[in-house]
Amino acid sequence: xxxxxxxxxxxxxxxxxxxxxxxxxxxxxxxxxxxxxxxxxxxxxxxxxxxxxxxxxxxxxxxxxxxxxxxxxxxxxxxxxxxxxxxxxxxxxxxxxxxxxxxxxxxxxxxxxxxxxxx
Numbered sequence: 001x002x003x004x005x006x007x008x009x010x011x012x013x014x015x016x017x018x019x020x021x022x023x024x025x026x027x028x029x030x031x032x033x034x035x036x037x038x039x040x041x042x043x044x045x046x047x048x049x050x051x052x053x054x055x056x057x058x059x060x061x062x063x064x065x066x067x068x069x070x071x072x073x074x075x076x077x078x079x080x081x082x083x084x085x086x087x088x089x090x091x092x093x094x095x096x097x098x099x100x101x102x103x104x105x106x107x108x109x110x111x112x113x114x115x116x117x118x119x
Contacts, residue, residue, distance in 0.1 A: 015058035
């Protein structure tokens with residue numbers, strides 16, 4: 001597991017925190033948000049066209065705070081599942097990154113596709 005941030009740095013419905021990852025063989029960015037009291041992390045890549053989602057760094061939620069929204073296409077994703085519920089990629093989903101929260105810290109866990117940045 002790899003630390004992202006302290007738990008108190010991630011505010012419910014507030015800015016997400018970006019972190020570097022390797023997706024396949026490409027440098028990429030993951031992000032974590034706090035929604036409904038839990039932490040959720042995804043690859044920062046729209047399911048429609050591979051562009052980053054945030055409007056400005058860390059701004060992933062749309063104005064109501066209920067959905068993650070792609071700044072480029074307006075696709076909306078459910079924060080708890082990454083499922084696209086509206087927009088050009090309806091039915092697709094964001095690539096989930098496994099995260100845990102313990103001892104006041106948030107950590108991400110590599111998998112077969114999402115790995116630490118290659119130095």
